Amino acid sequence: MRVSLDEIGPDGLDLDDTVDVHDLRQALGPNAPFQPTQAGHLVAHLERLDDAVRVSGRARVDLEARCSRCLGPVPVTLDTPVDVTLFPKGAEPPPASDGEVAQDDLGVATYEDGEIDLAAVLHDEVFLELPMSPLCSESCxxxxxxxxxxxxxxxxxxxxxxxxxxxxxxxxxxxx
Ligand SMILES: [Zn+2]
Ligand SMILES: [Zn+2]
Structure with missing residues (x-):
């Protein structure tokens, strides 16, 4: 799930990757309130913009969340656009001056040691898109x-x- 900056040529780099359940679990973290049920899929184009790297594409993940009312399993399928610009750690643009817009909302992240961690990108995107209070049924x-x-x-x-x-x-x- 890591891509070295050297792999991104002048025309960018196209990825079409299956992300297995184990990697997804790691990307989401052990305490995530939902678990992947099958392999995910990431299709993305990586492009260098000076020091920054733009990752744009689509991610699909099948998860199982817990109903916020009855705690029963709720299948959640996310098929979400990904558009993130990663800056070298320490050189990211400052957050909006009014402090109201979080960096995550702007699709800004960081990378370290000349490597893009796609697991982290997936983590951010999935957490942003997941319903806050999943329900097994509206009438639960x-x-x-x-x-x-x-x-x-x-x-x-x-x-x-x-x-x-x-x-x-x-x-x-x-x-x-
Ligand atoms: Zn009772
Ligand atoms: Zn329920």
Missing amino acids: AGLCPECGKDLNSGPCGCTPQQKDERWQALKRLKLS
Whole structure:
């Protein structure tokens, strides 16, 4: 998943790579809230712009996330455009002066030791695109906060209505 700058010729470098599950797992990190389910695919063109390198193309990754309500598995397929400019570490452009725009949003990253780490590029792109709160279904009933039963498989014996009222009362207290 590493490309040396020397491999990028005057016409750039075209990549069409399968990224196996092991590499994807490493790219996403051990604590990622989702796991790759099959090999990913990266098609990209690398181009040198003085010291910077532009990586543009497309990445496809199949992941399994956890439903944010019931914690059940949610398949997520990302097929996302990639457009990142990598600068040598330490020579990246300063973040926008108002501080409101993160560098990630501008598709800016860094490289070190004359090598582009495509795993890191993939990591950034995938994290940016993943839904913040994946749901197994829009109508997912979630887990009972009291007994933990998966309410998609039927109601439990608890009385969530009562809980809700108490919670509302608590919120009113906090606001006053
Ligand atoms: Zn769910
Ligand atoms: Zn319950």
